[in-house]
Amino acid sequence: TPRTKPPSTLEMMRIVYRNPLELWGEHTYNEPWISVTGIGGPLVIANDPGLIRHVLIDNAKNYKMATVRQLILRPILRDGLLTAEGEVWKRSRKAMAPVFTPRHIFGFAEPMLKRTLEFVTRYEAGGVADIAHDMTLLTYDILAETLFSGEIAGEQGSFAREIDRLFETMGRVDPLDLLRAPEWLPRLTRIRGRKTMAYFRNIVAGTVRMREERMKRDPGGVPQDFLTLLLRAEGPDGLTRAEVEDNIITFIGAGHETTARALGWTIYCLAEAPWERDKVEQEIDAVLARESDPTKWLDAMPFTRAAFEEALRLYPPAPSINREPIEPETWNGLDIPKYAAVLVMPWVVHRHRKLWDRPEAFMPERFHPENRDRIDRFQYLPFGAGPRVCIGASFAMQEAIIALAILLSRFRFDATSETRPWPVQKLTTQPQGGLPMQVSRRA
Ligand code: HEM
Known part of the structure; x- marks a missing residue:
């Protein structure tokens, strides 16, 4: 089950001021998605490769910038x-x-x-x-x-x-x-x-x-x-x-x-x-x-x-590819309301604990010709x-x-x-x- 408890608004503002990337730090790296109501309205962070594919390709017609x-x-x-x-x-x-x-x-x-x-x-x-x-x-x-x-x-x-x-x-x-x-x-x-x-x-x-x-x-x-x-x-x-x-x-x-x-x-x-x-x-x-x-x-x-x-x-x-649904929709139990900012964040997806082995390490061998086929199209963006x-x-x-x-x-x-x-x-x-x-x- 995704953890959906966001930092408090005050905490969020403090983090955004310090460095917005920290807002999507450690607590987002294990989740298939995060769904919160942020400062500017509903916010969905899509980490699951299936959800990313849904937003960017399968149902791309329902999404605008x-x-x-x-x-x-x-x-x-x-x-x-x-x-x-x-x-x-x-x-x-x-x-x-x-x-x-x-x-x-x-x-x-x-x-x-x-x-x-x-x-x-x-x-x-x-x-x-x-x-x-x-x-x-x-x-x-x-x-x-x-x-x-x-x-x-x-x-x-x-x-x-x-x-x-x-x-x-x-x-x-x-x-x-x-x-x-x-x-x-x-x-x-x-x-x-x-x-x-x-x-x-x-x-x-x-x-x-x-x-x-x-x-x-x-x-x-x-x-x-x-x-x-x-x-x-x-x-x-x-x-x-x-x-x-x-x-x-x-x-x-x-x-x-x-x-x-x-x-x-x-x-x-x-x-x-x-x-x-x-x-x-x-x-x-x-x-x-x-x-x-x-x-x-x-x-x-x-x-x-x-x-x-x-x-x-x-x-x-x-660090972030941002979309907004034209019509509200549901994907595998996740509600994506109208006006939600849907963020596919390469920054987060590329550090996801369930998608990468030792994600913080610089390991070019992941992309050597004999290994690159193991990388899902939607985990590297x-x-x-x-x-x-x-x-x-x-x-x-x-x-x-x-x-x-x-x-x-x-x-x-x-x-x-x-x-x-x-x-x-x-x-x-x-x-x-x-x-x-x-x-x-x-x-
Ligand atoms: C779109 C990244 C270099 C022109 C994009 C998008 C990303 C991206 C992530 C998708 C944005 C979205 O879906 O909202 C990068 C990175 C680059 C790079 C990481 C270099 C390492 C370039 C270069 C050009 C370029 C060299 C042009 C000479 C464009 C254009 C789009 C785009 C025109 C919009 C495509 C569309 O919406 O149809 N880029 N880009 N980019 N990029 Fe790049």
Whole structure:
């Protein structure tokens, strides 16, 4: 029987203030589900793989994106794929499927490699670096190259700074959102972000216009980046111009911090488990010595991939996938009322005592080729599942392996202090105080 006794409201508020992940800590790790009435209304945390499958796939039609998530993200991402609903989402997902085919993802491998090689020169002198911060710069560089090949209608440096500011201000969880207060009530976070948002939208619109002119002028010479591919997806059954712009911002929002967090946590976990790091380093050295084509690295490096996947298990960058039922329903005796926030929390599912052996331990062998079949599709969800599964997952996997191959073949990273996850006011699983690490050149 699931334990449904929640902490008291006061206790809950104290924990949320300290670190919301603790609210879903030890007392949730054994339960198939938790059903409570929280600060913002009824709340169901779905841990049972069958229930997760029910919510994300079998009865996905009865679920929309949770109100809180939409209140936070829609003002920034509008009708981008992550926040679109209903027919707009259906049409956009179909129109964007060709953008993410293996042919295009492979085409991004060289730009990913080029930007990573430029990036790592900063470590030549050694010293202590905040790897969490640095990975955010690296994944931004890679996105700038794969999104618009560095061609933007404005100065590069200020664009990168404004992106940070935009998600710093508007991407924060406002207390009014947690209470699901109506949209018309002004949020401080939105008011603070208004100017940045206008600047940002302006640059994106200008960049799209610039590219469109280039496509007309020189159709054979345009870069095959996301921007060109999105513009080709424009049309009566495809994307509108506004949706092209919304999706550029969505790719930055959904594909920048997430991959950065995943890379940072992988490097940190490997530093804490040097015996695993040895295996990964040996594998990378051997593959780089014989294979120069970066599109082949993902398949050729099963240990490196396993270390990355295990870090995604322990520190899923998206700690919670949030839904809300359109109609109330019952699943195996569990009542899911209307307006309930239904949370599939990779953070909790990945630590569930009944699903994982020694869940707190960093054990990449779980994902070695001979073991990975034992992992249920619905117990490992870093990229979600079902119709709304991450469309950028294969892009992110390729990017991560290329970045790890270059970083770890040249440098060694050692933690200078312990860290703990701290998602407060941010949407991704952040390390508290960053990830300061000693960087040294490998012999
Ligand atoms: C959706 C995680 C990288 C674009 C999602 C979802 C998760 C996720 C959990 C599902 C959200 C839900 O069901 O509510 C991650 C992680 C990443 C990553 C952990 C990196 C390690 C990327 C990249 C891109 C991207 C690189 C784009 C270039 C998207 C989009 C959606 C999405 C557009 C919405 C899909 C839809 O609703 O149809 N991601 N993501 N993601 N992701 Fe990713």
